[in-house]
Amino acid sequence: DTGVSQNPRHKITKRGQNVTFRCDPISEHNRLYWYRQTLGQGPEFLTYFQNEAQLEKSRLLSDRFSAERPKGSFSTLEIQRTEQGDSAMYLCASSPPEGISYNEQFFGPGTRLTVL
Amino acid sequence: GENVEQHPSTLSVQEGDSAVIKCTYSDSASNYFPWYKQELGKGPQLIIDIRSNVGEKKDQRIAVTLNKTAKHFSLHITETQPEDSAVYFCAARIYNAGGTSYGKLTFGQGTILTVHP
Numbered sequence: 001d002t003g004v005s006q007n008p009r010h011k012i013t014k015r016g017q018n019v020t021f022r023c024d025p026i027s028e029h030n031r032l033y034w035y036r037q038t039l040g041q042g043p044e045f046l047t048y049f050q051n052e053a054q055l056e057k058s059r060l061l062s063d064r065f066s067a068e069r070p071k072g073s074f075s076t077l078e079i080q081r082t083e084q085g086d087s088a089m090y091l092c093a094s095s096p097p098e099g100i101s102y103n104e105q106f107f108g109p110g111t112r113l114t115v116l
Numbered sequence: 117g118e119n120v121e122q123h124p125s126t127l128s129v130q131e132g133d134s135a136v137i138k139c140t141y142s143d144s145a146s147n148y149f150p151w152y153k154q155e156l157g158k159g160p161q162l163i164i165d166i167r168s169n170v171g172e173k174k175d176q177r178i179a180v181t182l183n184k185t186a187k188h189f190s191l192h193i194t195e196t197q198p199e200d201s202a203v204y205f206c207a208a209r210i211y212n213a214g215g216t217s218y219g220k221l222t223f224g225q226g227t228i229l230t231v232h233p
Binding site for chain 2: 004042091103104106109110
């Protein structure tokens with residue numbers, strides 16, 4: 001499967017714990033996005049990477065959230081001191097650097113986080 | 117920032133009927149409008165998109181129309197089938213304050229489409 005992959009698919013944690021999610025984009029896609037989706041809503045933008053550079057962050061990304069893409073390939077999203085309000089689906093999407101699919105964002109299956 | 121409104125929130129049709137979902141956007145600088153289909157437990161899947169220099173685009177049973185003046189766009193599904201049942205999201209590509217765009221999307225609230233056999 002050459003699509004976007006995300007791990008884990010599900011994560012249950014207790015309030016106050018730290019969690020980390022991983023996203024592997026489609027090979028050669030240099031642009032990577034993180035979104036958050038709560039139940040019954042559309043995805044909301046969190047942050048954007050072009051290669052290894054984090055170029056844009058949403059105001060939704062509080063200081064408890066941090067994202068990295070150290071070698072311009074996979075990315076991680078860490079949430080520290082989780083709160084119940086962090087419960088959501090965390091989606092990763094990637095886009096190619098050029099070509100007819102330049103505008104398209106290809107989404108992974110998401111990681112569903114439940115904070116107890 | 118950009119705001120995207122989507123209607124209706126739920127839509128129920130009989131197999132073979134047409135389904136129409138409508139969205140409006142606020143940022144006149146937006147120039148790319150994709151539609152996604154999301155099935156339970158899966159990530160959104162791009163089904164069709166349209167750029168602002170085009171008024172209509174069709175792909176088999178799916179079509180999208182765009183009215184830039186009114187700032188609204190619509191998804192049309194003809195000859196619906198039970199496997200079309202899913203949540204559909206419209207989105208618009210927005211620009212940041214500097215006038216450049218890194219491609220982030222603003223999504224509508226979603227439409228739950230149910231196609232009855």
